[in-house]
Amino acid sequence: MIIQGKVWHYGDNVDTDVIIPARYLNTADPKELAVHCMEDIDPTFAGKVKPGDLIVAGRNFGCGSSREHAPVAIKACGVPCIIAASFARIFYRNAINIGLPLIELGEAAAEIKAGDSLKVDLALGQVENVTSGKTYRVQPLPGFIRDIAAAGGLINYVKGEKA
Amino acid sequence: MGMTMTEKIFARHAGLETVTPGQLIKCRLDLVLGNDITAPPAIKEFDRIGKPVFDKDKIALVPDHFTPNKDIKSAEMAKAMREFAKKHAITHYFEVGRMGIEHVLLPEVGLVAPGELIIGADSHTCTYGALGAFATGVGSTDMGAAMATGDTWFKVPSSIKVELTGKLPRWVGGKDVVLTLIGMIGVDGARYQSLEFTGEGVGQLTMTDRLTIANMAIEAGAKNGIFPVDAITKAYVEPRVKRPYTAVSADPDAHYERTISIDLSKLTPVVALPHLPENVKPVSEMAVTTIDQVVIGSCTNGRIEDLAQAAEIFAGHEVHPNVRAIIIPGSQAVYLEAMAKGYIEIFIKAGAVVSTPTCGPCLGGHMGILAAGERAVATTNRNFRGRMGHVDSEIYLAGPAVAAASAILGRIAAPGEVSA
Numbered sequence: 071m072i073i074q075g076k077v078w079h080y081g082d083n084v085d086t087d088v089i090i091p092a093r094y095l096n097t098a099d100p101k102e103l104a105v106h107c108m109e110d111i112d113p114t115f116a117g118k119v120k121p122g123d124l125i126v127a128g129r130n131f132g133c134g135s136s137r138e139h140a141p142v143a144i145k146a147c148g149v150p151c152i153i154a155a156s157f158a159r160i161f162y163r164n165a166i167n168i169g170l171p172l173i174e175l176g177e178a179a180a181e182i183k184a185g186d187s188l189k190v191d192l193a194l195g196q197v198e199n200v201t202s203g204k205t206y207r208v209q210p211l212p213g214f215i216r217d218i219a220a221a222g223g224l225i226n227y228v229k230g231e232k233a
Numbered sequence: 234m235g236m237t238m239t240e241k242i243f244a245r246h247a248g249l250e251t252v253t254p255g256q257l258i259k260c261r262l263d264l265v266l267g268n269d270i271t272a273p274p275a276i277k278e279f280d281r282i283g284k285p286v287f288d289k290d291k292i293a294l295v296p297d298h299f300t301p302n303k304d305i306k307s308a309e310m311a312k313a314m315r316e317f318a319k320k321h322a323i324t325h326y327f328e329v330g331r332m333g334i335e336h337v338l339l340p341e342v343g344l345v346a347p348g349e350l351i352i353g354a355d356s357h358t359c360t361y362g363a364l365g366a367f368a369t370g371v372g373s374t375d376m377g378a379a380m381a382t383g384d385t386w387f388k389v390p391s392s393i394k395v396e397l398t399g400k401l402p403r404w405v406g407g408k409d410v411v412l413t414l415i416g417m418i419g420v421d422g423a424r425y426q427s428l429e430f431t432g433e434g435v436g437q438l439t440m441t442d443r444l445t446i447a448n449m450a451i452e453a454g455a456k457n458g459i460f461p462v463d464a465i466t467k468a469y470v471e472p473r474v475k476r477p478y479t480a481v482s483a484d485p486d487a488h489y490e491r492t493i494s495i496d497l498s499k500l501t502p503v504v505a506l507p508h509l510p511e512n513v514k515p516v517s518e519m520a521v522t523t524i525d526q527v528v529i530g531s532c533t534n535g536r537i538e539d540l541a542q543a544a545e546i547f548a549g550h551e552v553h554p555n556v557r558a559i560i561i562p563g564s565q566a567v568y569l570e571a572m573a574k575g576y577i578e579i580f581i582k583a584g585a586v587v588s589t590p591t592c593g594p595c596l597g598g599h600m601g602i603l604a605a606g607e608r609a610v611a612t613t614n615r616n617f618r619g620r621m622g623h624v625d626s627e628i629y630l631a632g633p634a635v636a637a638a639s640a641i642l643g644r645i646a647a648p649g650e651v652s653a
Contacts, residue, residue: 138372164372
């Protein structure tokens with residue numbers, strides 16, 4: 071799958087409270103959550119994000135609460151993939167489990183700017199910054215984490231195991 | 234090569250002789266936990282699998298976040314969890330009136346034992362490492378799958394050794410230890426890693442101190458925080474846990490990525506400034522910082538010893554006229570003990586509010602939401618932007634002694650500043 075989109079850029083330690091504040095956690099409906107996605111860090115995001123746009127961030131993206139509502143809200147906004155220098159571990163698990171691809175790019179993530187146009191080839195493991203002309207290689211997922219991602223998430227993977 | 238405590242628990246639950254950091258493994262689970270926010274989506278995922286629950290005695294469901302329910306939507310979520318618990322005859326469902334804040338409640342009622350492996354759809358599940366268990370937070374899909382299969386996958390983490398020496402001075406507690414540690418290593422300083430506490434200083438820490446410290450391992454990005462099993466652990470566990478369990482200890486030649494040393498006797502009361510738990514500063518170095526609200530409670534500091542500290546400071550004093558003080562015992566048992574010991578009367582006479590157990594204000598749910606521009610001192614665990622209410626409010630994290638002193642003086646204050 072090739073993803074092409076515009077970059078929404080955020081800094082280090084974006085926590086799950088700002089991705090989806092707890093005042094909206096009285097529902098788990100992805101559409102309702104999407105309306106408030108990123109509200110406490112960027113109130114313009116939910117209204118302006120277009121399907122296919124990408125989020126690029128610094129270190130420790132998704133730290134804090136284990137709320138799966140955070141990657142669910144981002145996915146429901148039509149964001150097909152998140153790129154960050156690094157991810158907090160529960161967020162990482164949750165995103166893989168719900169079938170939202172993540173790319174850990176280390177320090178190179180800082181070279182990507184807001185508004186840049188990116189082309190991501192997940193199968194090939196490559197991120198191309200069309201705006202800057204730079205291309206980055208992505209480490210493939212290890213072992214059965216790759217299998218969970220390939221199944222489109224943990225539930226499909228578990229159902230497949232049972233069969 | 235020898236193994237750490239976490240590696241030993243993983244090996245045993247994966248049916249392997251040894252495991253090494255980075256290895257991907259599947260482990261059987263001793264307990265799977267969820268709450269009124271995380272369990273409803275987990276139940277939806279569970280239903281998609283189409284299997285019965287793996288063990289009705291090894292699932293714990295605690296409605297503690299938005300309960301007693303704050304609105305219709307949260308009542309619907311609590312109802313979904315209640316109906317699931319009935320349908321599957323879940324043994325450890327705790328109704329409002331019997332529940333407590335999950336991470337105060339589960340160790341208290343004996344659902345956590347040394348050497349066990351526990352996942353919970355709540356990031357502060359790492360609290361149970363205080364008892365020498367491996368426990369970590371996961372999301373709802375992991376919880377839903379685990380309720381069906383009884384196992385889950387892990388990447389074996391590398392470990393950081395936290396060597397504790399000395400004895401805590403008066404008015405310095407577990408919260409000051411863990412905030413100091415997070416200040417040293419940062420909010421991602423232990424990301425994907427295990428924090429293993431060790432050293433003769435551990436023996437000086439009460440179980441309440443250990444629970445507070447392990448609780449905030451996640452605030453350094455850690456997968457878990459774990460304490461050795463000693464006489465203090467056994468004294469806590471023995472009256473509570475009736476099933477057999479196998480405690481583990483680290484091998485002398487276990488490998489640690491690095492060692493961090495903390496001399497407990499050198500610590501002072503600290504606060505974490507907005508908007509990250511790593512922004513740690515001694516209270517003695519704070520400029521005059523007036524406050525609007527104090528919250529004492531939460532899965533971090535809602536235990537009886539926490540309330541005892543607060544009561545000792547509140548006794549004979551009044552909450553400052555500009556401050557709302559909200560005190561939340563972490564469980565019904567804590568509440569009853571606080572009543573029996575006279576703490577509740579001290580709090581109410583001082584002008585504080587005492588609430589039934591709930592996570593409530595910690596996550597900006599209910600029972601103490603902040604308005605724009607307001608500032609709180611809280612014994613909770615996160616001071617992220619907007620966590621307790623308006624995006625332009627501020628949270629200063631502290632232990633119960635600092636929180637109580639601040640409530641009385643109307644500004645961030647050290648316990649010693651309140652006259653006896």
